[in-house]
Every structure is written in structure tokens, then in C-alpha cells.
């Protein structure tokens with residue numbers, strides 16, 4: 001029989017502190033949440049199959065991740081795996097969390113993982129919102145929608161972080177399978193894009209002009225991606241290894 005540990009809010013915050021201390025220098029941040037908060041927000045097909053009080057963390061990468069973690073990682077490991085180098089680097093850092101809490105069963109779900117029916121295993125934007133990391137702006141957040149927004153057309157939502165604006169990545173979640181925290185206190189993310197006009201501008205930039213990076217500057221950020229990082233992400237994935245000076249495995 002699997003036994004569950006019940007912890008209190010302070011214990012959960014100290015686990016979060018442990019993860020932050022481990023990953024902060026590398027350009028990652030973590031925010032705790034309960035599975036029930038996530039499951040309450042998404043349709044049943046996206047539910048995570050855990051007890052509602054199960055403790056989980058959303059991990060985001062800040063603009064520093066590229067220089068502080070990714071470049072040293074590529075130099076060290078030459079990153080010759082079959083995966084995308086950024087994904088490999090993130091997985092390496094998730095493994096460090098697993099090592100830090102080696103007595104716990106931790107399930108990592110990356111942003112790019114799909115179910116056999118090709119649905120994302122985790123909706124990182126919803127996880128970000130309910131964990132208080134970065135507000136998830138969706139069409140329904142706009143009270144008076146412009147008439148040019150066709151009722152039937154899909155408008156993709158976007159998260160904005162109070163400190164980094166849109167200059168961050170939502171990398172995945174870490175679930176502590178056997179740890180439950182019934183009393184975890186929820187933080188509501190600040191609504192930093194606080195008028196309908198700004199929300200409309202944000203959603204239009206994200207949907208129509210995401211390549212020009214301007215949706216990321218919808219609020220003044222504390223830091224942006226370096227020119228080198230922008231070039232890396234603007235380059236097609238197949239060409240990126242060349243940019244890093246890494247040979248493809250043939």
C-alpha cells in the first residue's frame with residue numbers, strides 16, 4: 001500500500017524554498033500548487049490523476065536561464081542527445097530536484113509532453129495562474145470584446161509575469177506523488193495587464209504578431225532575453241544546433 005505524508009503549509013513552503021535555492025542561480029523559479037486547484041480549472045480530459053491535495057510545483061525559466069544554465073550545459077555535455085537541447089537542459093535541472101528529494105517519488109511533466117491521443121499532458125498556463133506564478137490572460141478576461149473579434153475564432157491566451165512580463169518560459173510541473181498538503185494557501189497572481197484596452201492589445205500581439213516579441217513588453221519587464229537568446233529562439237529548431245556549434249547525430 002502506498003503511504004502518503006500529510007504536510008502543513010510551512011513544510012510546503014520550505015520544500016519550495018529548497019527547489020528555489022537549488023535552481024534560482026540557473027534562472028528558474030518554482031511556485032507550489034495543489035492538484036485540485038488545477039483540476040477544478042480544466043476540463044476532465046486534462047485532469048491530473050492524483051488526490052486533490054497532492055503537492056505540485058510549476059517551474060518557469062527566466063531570461064537568465066539561457067546564459068546561466070543553458071550555455072554552460074551545452075558546453076559541458078555537448079548535448080548530443082536526441083532531444084531538443086533546451087528540453088535536455090530543463091530535464092537535467094528537474095533531475096537535480098529529484099536528487100535533492102531522493103526519498104520522494106517525483107513525477108516531472110514537461111510542457112512539450114503529449115498523451116497518446118496527442119493532447120498536452122499539462123496545461124502549463126493554467127498551472128501558472130492557479131499557482132500564482134503569472135496571470136493567464138484569456139479572451140474571457142476582456143469584458144467588452146471588440147467587434148472585430150469573431151465569436152467563433154479562437155484567440156490563444158497568454159501568461160504575463162509581474163516581474164518578467166512575457167520574457168519567460170513555462171517549463172513544466174513537478175508532482176510530489178505521495179505528499180499532500182490540504183492547507184496549502186493559494187496566491188492569486190497579480191492582474192498586471194489591468195485594463196480591457198491593454199488586455200486586447202496583449203492578446204492581439206500574441207496571436208497576430210508574436211514573432212516581433214512585443215507581446216512580451218506589454219508591461220515594463222525587469223529583464224529581457226539577450227540578443228543571442230532571441231536569435232536562438234527565432235531560429236528554426238533544426239538549425240539551432242548549428243548555431244550552438246554542436247553537430248547533429250546522424
Ligand code: B12
Nearest residue numbers: 042043111120122123124129156158159169170206207210
Ligand atoms: C499547442 C500549443 C501551441 C499551438 C496552439 C496554441 C494553443 N494555445 O492552443 C500553436 C502551434 C499555434 C502555438 C503557438 C505559439 N505558442 Co504555444 N503552446 C502550445 C502548448 C504545447 C499547448 C497549448 C494547448 O494545446 N492548450 C490546450 C487548450 C485547450 O488550453 P486552453 O486554451 O488554455 O484551455 C484551458 C483553459 O482555458 C482552462 N480554463 C478554463 N477556464 C479557466 C479559468 C481560469 C482562471 C484558468 C486559469 C484556466 C481556465 O481550461 C481549458 C482546458 O479545459 C503550450 C504548452 C503547454 N503544455 O501548455 C504552448 C504555449 C502555450 N505556447 C507558447 C508560445 C510562446 C507560443 C508562440 C509564441 C510560439 C513560441 N513557442 O514562441 C506561438 C504564439 C501563438 C500564435 N500566435 O500562434 C507558450 C506561452 C507562454 C505564455 N507566456 O503564456 C506556451 C505555454 C509554451 C511554454 N512552454 O511556455 N502553441
